[in-house]
Amino acid sequence: RDGRLYGRGATDMKAFDALAIWALVEARHRGVTRPLQLAFSYDEEIGCEGAIDLVAAMQGVVPKASAVIVGEPTMLKPVTGHKGGISFDVHVHGVEVHSSILETGVSAIMWGAKLIDWCNDVNAENAAAAPGPVAALFTPPYTNVHVGQIRGGTAQNITAKDCCFPLGFRVVPGEDPDYWRGRLMDKVAELNAQMQAVRPEAWIEVKAAFHLPPFAPTEDNRAEEMVRQITGDNAKRHVSYGTEASHFQNGGYDVVVCGPGDIGIAHQPDEYIEVSQLEAGQAFMEKLLERLA
Structure with missing residues (x-):
């Protein structure tokens, strides 16, 4: 047609x-x-x-x-x-309570949102930096991170027990993927400490999904x-x-x-x-x- x-x-x-x-x-x-x-x-x-x-x-x-x-x-x-890629499967383990007393539980969705918001911060940080000669060849001229799906929760009035999403970096050639993996795991460790201060059984699990050179x-x-x-x-x-x-x-x-x-x-x-x-x-x-x- x-x-x-x-x-x-x-x-x-x-x-x-x-x-x-x-x-x-x-x-x-x-x-x-x-x-x-x-x-x-x-x-x-x-x-x-x-x-x-x-x-x-x-x-x-x-x-x-x-x-x-x-x-x-x-x-x-x-x-x-072309850029390389590393991807991770993220599973946020929360603790269910009635949403009227949500401060006594841990909402996996709301804490997962903190990690996703960190992705926005990383993209803004990288976009603001002057690109190197290799990065300048690409559009956008920097490594970026993306979350394309999210699922979780049981009901509107229950703090979410689970929240799962894929998280992936598109890495400029010459940059070390392990650096970005380390940045991610440092943020996860920070959030884990904050979550476990509320409920020790809450945590964020990260599994490697794939690595494309x-x-x-x-x-x-x-x-x-x-x-x-x-x-x-x-x-x-x-x-x-x-x-x-x-x-x-x-x-x-x-x-x-x-x-x-x-x-x-x-x-x-x-x-x-x-x-x-x-x-x-x-x-x-x-x-x-x-x-x-």
């Missing part, structure tokens, strides 16, 4: 998958002399953990690719770096060189979202992120891919096949 193809995941990233499958079929008729491999993973959205198993499984089984293109939506512009620019990157030659785009470009590129990079591959579509449309109601982006993606694949022939 109106030059768009609608569907969940159309931009992120079924459009690239469709183009890659088309290219593989076309390769049979193009005299391709170099291997073209398609690598499909699972569990990509949160932590890209399926790629860890995939990269390991490929070692010694298929010829090692000289270049990897991760087809996340970049409007078909090469991306050579950053994707860092490298010298003599054959994937980057190839995609720049195909697109004619030589701009330096970095993104704040995470991809499987870092896992392939850590597996010893030359990697670039480049795919059709706009990341701003991903995860939205009525997600779509512009037909013009699919057509541009097909032209991209045509040029790739020419290089492999």
Whole structure:
């Protein structure tokens, strides 16, 4: 409709998958002399953990690719770096009492809100600081922390026994994720002491959920060189979202992120891919096949 193809995941990233499958079929008729491999993973959205198993499984089984293109939506512009990520599952253990005497209990939700408010403080602190040369490459130009879900409580008139939420940092390359983990745990220790002054059995539990390494620019990157030659785009470009590129990079591959579509449309109601982006993606694949022939 109106030059768009609608569907969940159309931009992120079924459009690239469709183009890659088309290219593989076309390769049979193009005299391709170099291997073209398609690598499909699972569990990509949160932590890209399926790629860890995939990269390991490929070692010694298929010829090692000289270049990897991760087809996340970049409007078909090469991306050579992205932030890393660390995420935690937070469980605030409160103590239920009637809300008319809430000072004798511990509301897990209200104390969880204190930790979430600390996240806002961290973001404001980082936003106010002058960005370093690496951070300046990103939008926003700093490490940020986010809480995207929250659940808890039993009833309106009972202090919440439980409050659970994921808490995640998007870390600028070069910064130590352990520093941010330490900042979080210091705040948790502070809140635990305050909660336990009211009720000793109250506490905040934090479990590591995932760690996605950053994707860092490298010298003599054959994937980057190839995609720049195909697109004619030589701009330096970095993104704040995470991809499987870092896992392939850590597996010893030359990697670039480049795919059709706009990341701003991903995860939205009525997600779509512009037909013009699919057509541009097909032209991209045509040029790739020419290089492999």
